Every structure is written in C-alpha cells, then in structure tokens.
Amino acid sequence: MRHEKISKERIIIFRRATIYYITNTLKITVVAMVLVFIMFISKYKPMYKVTIGEETIGYVTSKEKVEQIVNDYINTQDENIAFIEVKDLPKYELNLVAWKMEDSTNSVLQKVKEESSVTYKLYAIKVENEQPQYVSTLEEAKQVVEELKNEFAGVLDLKIGVEEIFTSDLENIQSIDMSVAKVNLDTEIISNCDSIIDGIILSKPVSGVVTYRFGPRWGRSHQGIDISAATGTPIHACSKGTVEFTGWYGGYGNLIIIDHGNGIKTYYGHCSKICVSKGQEVTKDTLIGLVGSTGNSTGPHLHLEIRKNGVVQNPQNYLYK
Numbered sequence: 001m002r003h004e005k006i007s008k009e010r011i012i013i014f015r016r017a018t019i020y021y022i023t024n025t026l027k028i029t030v031v032a033m034v035l036v037f038i039m040f041i042s043k044y045k046p047m048y049k050v051t052i053g054e055e056t057i058g059y060v061t062s063k064e065k066v067e068q069i070v071n072d073y074i075n076t077q078d079e080n081i082a083f084i085e086v087k088d089l090p091k092y093e094l095n096l097v098a099w100k101m102e103d104s105t106n107s108v109l110q111k112v113k114e115e116s117s118v119t120y121k122l123y124a125i126k127v128e129n130e131q132p133q134y135v136s137t138l139e140e141a142k143q144v145v146e147e148l149k150n151e152f153a154g155v156l157d158l159k160i161g162v163e164e165i166f167t168s169d170l171e172n173i174q175s176i177d178m179s180v181a182k183v184n185l186d187t188e189i190i191s192n193c194d195s196i197i198d199g200i201i202l203s204k205p206v207s208g209v210v211t212y213r214f215g216p217r218w219g220r221s222h223q224g225i226d227i228s229a230a231t232g233t234p235i236h237a238c239s240k241g242t243v244e245f246t247g248w249y250g251g252y253g254n255l256i257i258i259d260h261g262n263g264i265k266t267y268y269g270h271c272s273k274i275c276v277s278k279g280q281e282v283t284k285d286t287l288i289g290l291v292g293s294t295g296n297s298t299g300p301h302l303h304l305e306i307r308k309n310g311v312v313q314n315p316q317n318y319l320y321k
C-alpha cells in the first residue's frame with residue numbers, strides 16, 4: 001500500500017513538472033518568434049516588383065499610384081498629340097524587399113515613355129510652293145487661310161493647301177502634296193480625314209455582341225471595341241486588303257493587322273489562332289483567324305480596331321452600330 005501511495009505522488013509531481021516545462025518552452029518559443037518577426041519586418045518591407053516586357057525596372061510601394069501615373073501619361077491631353085501607344089504595360093509582382101530599397105516610380109514612367117510611340121496631329125498650310133506652316137488645330141488653320149486670302153487678295157488662281165498630318169516624327173514631316181491637299185480659295189476647308197473611309201466597305205468580322213465600347217473608361221482609353229464570341233469562332237477580314245502583321249503583340253496577344261489601302265487598317269486582337277500570313281491578300285470572305293483570349297484578356301472575345309492614317313477610329317461608326 002505505502003509503496004503505491006509514494007508512486008502516485010511521484011506521478012503527480014512528474015506531471016506538474018512536465019506541464020510547467022511545456023508551458024515555459026511554449027512561452028519562450030512564442031517570444032522568440034515574435035522577436036524574429038519584428039527583426040524580419042524591420043529589415044524587410046512589401047513592395048511591387050515592376051517589369052516591362054522582359055526587363056525589371058525596379059520596385060514601387062504603390063501599384064495603384066504607378067498605374068494612375070502611366071494612365072495619365074497615355075491619356076495626355078495635348079492638342080498636338082493624337083494618341084500615345086505603349087507596347088507593353090508594366091506588370092507588378094508583390095515581393096518582400098530590403099527596408100532600404102528605394103521607390104522606382106520615376107524610372108517606371110521614364111521607361112514607359114521611352115517604349116511608347118507618340119503620334120502628333122497638326123495641320124500644314126501651304127501656299128503654292130512656299131514652305132508650309134504648321135498649326136495645332138483646324139480652327140487655327142482656317143484663321144491662317146483667312147489671313148492668306150487677305151494677303152493675296154486679287155491674285156487669281158492661287159492655290160492654298162491644308163492637310164491634316166499624323167506623324168510620330170515632328171522633325172521630319174513630309175512636305176504636303178499640293179495635288180492631294182489643295183483647296184480653292186473660295187472653298188470651305190474640309191478636314192481631309194472626313195472622307196478617307198469612303199470607298200472601303202467594311203463588314204463585320206465576327207457575329208457577336210459588343211461588350212466593351214470604344215473610348216475612355218476606367219482612366220484608360222479603349223482603342224477599339226470588344227466583341228464577345230466563343231473561343232474558335234471564325235474571324236473574317238473586314239474588307240479586302242493585305243495582311244501587314246501577324247503574331248504576338250504585347251497585350252493584344254495574337255494580333256492580325258490588315259491594310260486596306262487609303263490609310264485604313266484593321267486590327268484583330270486576342271486570337272486563339274492566326275490563319276493568314278504577312279503579305280497575303282485577303283477578301284472579306286477570308287478566314288483570317290479564330291477568336292481567343294490571348295494577351296491581356298479575361299475571356300474569349302475579338303478586340304477590333306479601325307485605324308485611319310494611324311489614328312484609332314470608333315469602329316461603331318461603321319460596324320455593330
């Protein structure tokens with residue numbers, strides 16, 4: 001009996017010691033973990049790694065701020081700028097980086113600017129064979145023509161040309177061709193862009209519903225329209241023309257560009273398959289590709305753009321009205 005009692009007491013003592021030991025060990029472990037965590041966060045901080053194409057540009061604290069700055073740049077409101085195209089938008093990936101890591105927002109914007117192409121719009125006014133003068137708006141062009149009319153009052157059969165010019169190179173604007181862009185002194189100036197789509201009959205490349213219209217939305221400018229259609233839906237050319245480009249192009253994914261002449265080009269983005277090749281002649285009945293969701297796309301659709309002299313047009317002025 002006595003032997004048994006001692007043994008029970010010993011067991012109780014042993015149990016208590018064990019519990020005491022375990023609780024203390026746990027406490028120490030938790031304190032140690034907290035200490036390590038504090039040391040860790042005081043050395044590291046979360047930042048977004050920014051890449052453009054294959055290149056890592058740097059780290060930024062606020063992804064939203066950088067996106068806003070980039071969007072503001074793309075949508076620059078300047079009467080001389082027709083539009084700005086960015087080949088690759090920055091991509092972001094959250095990382096833990098050393099506390100001392102500096103913010104590269106400025107470098108990101110700098111890189112976006114370097115990689116983008118700016119198309120300027122301006123008006124050239126030319127009298128006979130004189131050097132043309134350039135102004136920013138049609139209003140200014142009209143004003144200059146009025147002044148020239150007064151200056152040359154009495155001169156018979158004087159030719160004054162006005163041309164709307166789109167260029168990415170302001171230093172080397174091609175001199176305007178009087179035979180294309182002449183207006184009679186008594187004729188109202190008409191922007192020569194108003195009728196260029198004439199002669200090219202466009203038809204729908206796919207049947208489907210427009211899910212995203214042309215123009216500004218969410219702080220960005222949508223350069224075309226999105227037509228929702230199932231993956232694999234055949235895409236036909238909008239009109240006859242020559243295939244100018246096929247292949248992967250940034251956010252467009254698999255892209256097809258067709259040149260219809262007269263400065264008109266159509267773009268077909270996010271294709272799952274491309275069925276034509278560069279240089280190929282197509283008609284509106286040619287199967288050029290299949291609908292997909294390649295590139296910057298969240299679901300199968302055709303991104304359709306119509307460009308006139310390089311400037312995006314609202315496709316719904318012509319199709320899917």
Ligand SMILES: [Zn+2]
Nearest residue numbers: 224225226303
């Ligand atoms: Zn689109």
